[in-house]
Amino acid sequence: MTEAAAGIEGRFEAYVAALSGALGHADRTRPFHDYCRGLLLPGERKSVEPMAALVAPERVSAKHQSLLHFVGQADWSDARVLAKVRDLVLPALERSGGIEAWIIDDSGLPKKGVHSVGVARQYCGRLGKQDNCQVAVTLSVANHAASLPVAHQLYLPEAWAEDEARRARAGVPATVRFKTKPQIALDQIRTALADGIAPGVVLADAAYGCNGALRAALTAAGLTYVLAVQSNACVWPPDVEPLPARPWSGQGRPPSRLQRGPGHAPISVKDLALSQSSAFVTVTWREGSNTPLTSRFAALRVRPAARRATLRPVEWLLVEWPEGEAEPTGYWLSTLPQDISLAALVDLAKLRWRIERDYQELKSELGLAHYEGRGWRGFHHHATLTIAAYAFLIRERAALPPSAATIGQIAPVPIRPRPRGAPDPARATRAKLHRDPAKAAHRRPGK
Template identity: 30%
Template sequence: MTAELIAEWRDELAELTGSLGHLFNRPEPRVVFAQFIEGLLAELPRKNGWTLAERAGHATADRMQWLLNGSVWDADLLRDAVRDYVVEHLGEAEASLVIDDTQAQKKGTRSVGVSFQHCGLTGDVRNCQTMVMLTYATPTGHAFIDRRLYLPEEWTSDRERCRTAGIPDEVSFATKPELAIAMLKDALAAEVAFSWVLADAGYGRDPQLRVFCHDRALPYVFGVPADLPLDGPPGKLRHPAVKRADDLLHYARVRDQWERRPCGFGAKGERLYDWTAFAVEVKEEEPAEGFSRWLLLRRSLHPNRRGKDGELHREVAYFLIHAPADTTISDIIARAGGRWQIEEDNEINKQLVGLARYQVRKWTPWHRHVTSCMLATAFLAAQRAAFPEAEADPDHDGTPGKVPVTAESEATG
């Protein structure tokens, strides 16, 4: 199927890669770059220098490897071009920016940023690299628009190791949420059209990221841990027993006002959960003017988690909402489901264009490879969005209606 699509889209792809010729100061890398992107989109068993070179008709992998390792061009300029291309083809004011990280498992110690760290794919500690990604998501389509390589402190504290890997001296340690903030700053500076920021609990638990959004009046739906410190519901509904997110679970059970709604579509159809929401205040944090905060609880339909008592319980997830006061619960639930779009982008980039199957070890080649993969899948997202059947269906985004947040939904029982 991919080969057929590439044949149909050859002219569009050639136009896209041709428009990026200004990134290179010589004609040879322009040609090889176009061949590289075509190869990433082709049906090849593995996407490496040798297979890409063979497809392009090269006798050796030298030119493909030189494109990443030795030629003169700026991967950040390509990143900006990818972002502009995605926004041009998918952009709309109600878009979401979705934050997540993904890993590439590696052997040895020389690949830039590699260390024994948590690997989301396997759920345990592996020798891997971690990349923090930013997806631009709309009902029409979604694609990566930015990336940052996470460097553990064991790297940034060893400047000689950094220089050997080509890491610029000005690059210092930054947490994953700090890398996410840097990408959001760049998106704001580029005037990217969007309305919401979405992230899982690995980012939502970070107060610095939350305050960044408060200061800029950015609505968000962030997963948060069960122990997120709360001051309880605001005003007369404040209750001294509510000190953390999971304290509200008791009131949710007493109130028993769960609503069953979908939050989007998955491989098996609608993703249905039970939902309930509480207005809350977070310790030492103020929302933006005109904004409110809610804690949204999502409960699975069937027991799927074994508790400390040995019994199976329905899993509950917590989402902190920062949004204008008139935002509807339906919109919030739809946004909560939208975070999965970045997981789809991670999977598509790894399986289709070899995002994690690179043969580069240093800082600059890593950014060139990853950004080229982003361009390849951005092209696919744009072409898919152009199909008539890809036009947004108002019933397909998991939003079954617009139900305001009412005083009843804010009560604690």
């Protein structure tokens, strides 16, 4: 083992030992250690059985049962483990640039069948279409170097939430009732604030940005945001204000709806952007892999439309209209200060790309999408363990100089040599999993 590998090994052992105190029982320490190790080691599949073959090739069956019970049945707290992960890793994230943003996202995991908890035909971002999948709502803290999920909860479709038989089979807690994805995200944000996590600018795509109640709640909580919206979102143009509600006649409820009339009506952000074609300027927000990322942007001060007596505050409308496109391609509403520069506004709006890159690592390299169980507890335990393993890599990367390798290039946690005669960890341990017979080697016959 090289000196560098021994150093990683030692830091991994210390990291896991520090997290083990959040598990509630000493006999969970070994399976916790092995599960995290299995997630970090190279392997095509990070479900329980292949990981058991990696970490304990001499006793795969016993290790498989141990890990299976630990992730699917053991009664340890996801919240306590994630809190300890934050304690260990957020200081490193803050040293590498501070917490610049909180990113709301949802992560789709394609799934066959109908029995896995929360599975339904719904939009799956990984596939880019409607399909059978599970969807988890996440909250991550981020800067330009990395992002760390601090909350991860399965979205339970209404049909699932109301089906007591399926809930019981999947072990869904009685306290979990139907909530929309923006409502779940808002709960996660309130918990993060209560836990004292350093706040950042809230970023999200249009599935969350178009929710006026979420935007209002973020403002009420003292948080600023840059949230994508759809092209049909309506705003009051600059220098155009809604008319006040009609005077009360003295009968019934006092009128509260703001009035609209000729010359006093909100318009879509798309129509407003098209009318401001001369306002767009070229902005470069970061270096891409081959070339600087550049596009055309405009920022306008607008008031989001709402039919209520209390006016919504004026905020930024940021619009992206790339050169050569027939119309704008992106829209954001933002409560960042009025004196912020256009370049800084664009930079924060585009920072949401960070979560896309990191979730690719989480799903493909660390096995977030590989869990094969069906229950509520196992789904969340696996996500927590994946985040814990990924957080170790974030901390390792933060200790490297800026010119060093990226997270995907950090050496994996070393593994001891496989004993002679032990099963090959690269293969499944049961013959029935190998549906295709092995091909005969092509070689010339000997003399």
